[in-house]
Amino acid sequence: xxxxxxxxxxxxxxxxxxxxxxxxxxxxxxxxxxxxxxxxxxxxxxxxxxxxxxxxxxxxxxxxxxxxxxxxxxxxxxxxxxxxxxxxxxxxxxxxxxxxxxxxxxxxxxxxxxxxxxxxxxxxxxxxxxxxxxxxxxxxxxxxxxxxxxxxxxxxxxxxxxxxxxxxxxxxxxxxxxxxxxxxxxxxxxxxxxxxxxxxxxxxxxxxxxxxxxxxxxxxxxxxxxxxxxxxxxxxxxxxxxxxxxxxxxxxxxxxxxxxxxxxxxxxxxxxxxxxxxxxxxxxxxxxxxxxxxxxxxxxxxxxxxxxxxxxxxxxxxxxxxxxxxxxxxxxxxxxxxxxxxxxxxxxxxxxxxxxxxxxxxxxxxxxxxxxxxxxxxxxxxxxxxxxxxxxxxxxxxxxxxxxxxxxxxxxxxxxxxxxxxxxxxxxxxxxxxxxxxxxxxxxxxxxxxxxxxxxxxxxxxxxxxxxxxxxxxxxxxxxxxxxxxxxxxxxx
Numbered sequence: 001x002x003x004x005x006x007x008x009x010x011x012x013x014x015x016x017x018x019x020x021x022x023x024x025x026x027x028x029x030x031x032x033x034x035x036x037x038x039x040x041x042x043x044x045x046x047x048x049x050x051x052x053x054x055x056x057x058x059x060x061x062x063x064x065x066x067x068x069x070x071x072x073x074x075x076x077x078x079x080x081x082x083x084x085x086x087x088x089x090x091x092x093x094x095x096x097x098x099x100x101x102x103x104x105x106x107x108x109x110x111x112x113x114x115x116x117x118x119x120x121x122x123x124x125x126x127x128x129x130x131x132x133x134x135x136x137x138x139x140x141x142x143x144x145x146x147x148x149x150x151x152x153x154x155x156x157x158x159x160x161x162x163x164x165x166x167x168x169x170x171x172x173x174x175x176x177x178x179x180x181x182x183x184x185x186x187x188x189x190x191x192x193x194x195x196x197x198x199x200x201x202x203x204x205x206x207x208x209x210x211x212x213x214x215x216x217x218x219x220x221x222x223x224x225x226x227x228x229x230x231x232x233x234x235x236x237x238x239x240x241x242x243x244x245x246x247x248x249x250x251x252x253x254x255x256x257x258x259x260x261x262x263x264x265x266x267x268x269x270x271x272x273x274x275x276x277x278x279x280x281x282x283x284x285x286x287x288x289x290x291x292x293x294x295x296x297x298x299x300x301x302x303x304x305x306x307x308x309x310x311x312x313x314x315x316x317x318x319x320x321x322x323x324x325x326x327x328x329x330x331x332x333x334x335x336x337x338x339x340x341x342x343x344x345x346x347x348x349x350x351x352x353x354x355x356x357x358x359x360x361x362x363x364x365x366x367x368x369x370x371x372x373x374x375x376x377x378x379x380x381x382x383x384x385x386x387x388x389x390x391x392x393x394x395x396x397x398x399x400x401x402x403x404x405x406x407x408x409x410x411x412x413x414x415x416x417x418x419x420x421x422x423x424x425x426x427x428x429x430x431x432x433x434x435x436x437x438x439x440x441x442x443x444x445x446x447x448x449x450x451x452x453x454x455x456x457x458x459x460x461x462x463x464x465x466x467x468x469x470x471x472x473x474x475x476x477x478x479x480x481x482x483x484x485x486x487x488x489x490x491x492x493x
Contacts (some may be wrong), residue, residue: 009181016172023169041164043081063303125150220369221252226378234377237268241401251406274322371425394430
């Protein structure tokens with residue numbers, strides 16, 4: 001008998017939240033030491049299974065590269081753990097004797113989490129770690145095209161947590177995810193917070209659920225190569241970054257903007273790093289594969305190798321090709337090389353000045369990606385700061401791989417797989433989301449300043465004013481009427 005998938009998904013969401021809520025109540029009594037043992041156990045086991053989970057993810061989704069997925073899983077487990085292990089997330093986290101203020105934290109409760117098809121296992125591990133570190137329970141709705149590998153990652157986390165003493169039920173998931181089931185999860189009365197990583201439609205749904213939500217916008221990351229850049233090193237980094245996991249990280253470079261003074265060096269360095277420059281009919285054929293329907297990305301190219309995409313476009317390229325590149329001049333959603341492509345394809349724009357480079361970068365971000373990230377390769381630090389100040393983004397990656405740099409892999413940014421886009425992108429935060437974002441704080445504040453409340457000095461005036469207000473007539477009118485009354489009384493007598 002075929003079951004109604006929506007009804008099944010909705011019931012799983014309800015059951016998962018109920019079990020998570022019960023476990024989370026028990027979990028709130030755990031000490032910081034107990035919480036940290038659980039977090040460490042999860043991170044350790046997930047790290048051990050990084051390659052296994054990478055194989056499962058690539059096999060199921062047909063996206064990305066196993067070795068690169070393994071690195072993501074390692075960053076999501078051990079990297080995230082190292083970034084939060086010293087944080088206080090239970091009870092009193094600060095007692096300032098000078099200001100006489102005490103900070104006490106408490107969890108949100110049950111968190112609803114949605115994971116993407118592009119980074120399914122890494123996102124599941126990362127969200128589990130930061131949620132449990134903050135004493136929350138978490139219920140997942142995996143992407144339907146990555147449900148099996150995501151659940152496998154969650155089972156590894158769940159079993160490690162229970163072995164370390166966690167209450168059974170802290171980590172839950174929907175095994176038959178549908179849109180209706182996900183909506184039920186996000187709107188459930190016992191869900192207190194939503195962690196949404198996915199497309200813009202999902203993020204809008206999370207924001208419209210009536211619950212606090214951390215959602216992130218799309219990335220369309222420009223990378224500017226300045227005239228002061230070390231071009232050889234810059235191009236190596238850009239092609240390495242663009243080909244990393246076949247460009248499935250939202251912070252990956254999508255278009256090169258090059259200063260015309262170093263353009264010749266950039267063009268020469270493309271082939272040296274396994275990138276192929278396409279033009280003429282080949283460029284047109286690739287454009288149609290990127291966006292067969294105007295202003296829409298072809299999902300069939302997401303996370304696929306450059307050679308396979310070239311074959312889809314009937315273009316012959318060497319077998320060692322890592323990235324496909326095409327020069328472009330126009331910018332807009334109707335121009336495929338200027339949109340977020342989530343595949344090893346780069347647009348290339350020429351700027352004849354730094355001012356023009358800034359303009360092109362802003363225009364590319366306006367197409368999609370405002371608030372997310374931008375990369376720059378330059379040796380002039382003063383210029384880098386001035387350029388960064390003009391960009392409507394939350395992360396500026398300097399002389400590094402944007403893809404892994406934004407996630408904290410090659411920079412000192414907090415390791416994260418949910419990157420806030422701030423006000424530029426319509427998000428509540430521009431931070432890399434971590435455990436500290438999943439906590440609430442209450443503050444105990446002692447009186448430290450004396451305040452003297454002044455006493456009224458003219459009560460009779462206040463009383464007169466009050467009488468005047470109640471009578472709703474001027475005071476001299478009352479006086480006149482009394483005089484007239486007294487006169488009339490005497491006359492009558």
